[in-house]
Amino acid sequence: MRPPIPPFTAETAALKVRAAEDGWNSRDPERVAGAYTPDCLWRNRASFVRGRAEIVAFLTAKWTREHDYRLIKELWATAGDRIAVRFAYEWHDDSGNWFRSYGNENWEFDTDGLMKRRIASINDLPIAAVDRKFFWPLGRRPDDHPGLSDLDL
Secondary structure, eight states, X not given: OOSSOSSOOHHHHHHHHHHHHHHHHHTOHHHHHTTEEEEEEEEETTEEEEHHHHHHHHHHHHHHHSEEEEEEEEEEXXXXXXXXXXXXXXXXXXXXXXXXXXXXXXXXXOTTSOEEEEEEEEEEEEEOGXXXXXXXXXXXXXXXXXXXXXXXX
16 A cells, blocks of 8 residues: 555645655666556556556656656645646756656556556656756755745746
């Protein structure tokens, strides 16, 4: 079991969103994959991923390309066993080019609170290093760091 579990309230959904953000900011593919069902189905941009082993492979490749990754997620809506999230993350490539990637995700959970479906739409915006907004040390975003709405993102 991975609390909170559905049906979600606005409060429990927000806790689930923050837990997901913390997991992704760890940049630990095994840790992140543990939040999903063994046969979870993802659509991430144009990639289709099924199951934890593919999630680990996908995230390992992602975080090999996307350096200094920092992510903020925000609850958009929830009903029953589903949560909609909007997010932004900043990262740079091997050449030092910075990007802010924006998107939204639709999540569906099983009764144990594991995500069984993740549908993500993401767009990358090249940014100058001086336009970055996410400066906390790598890892979990500090509780006092502004969220997406506070940053007008």
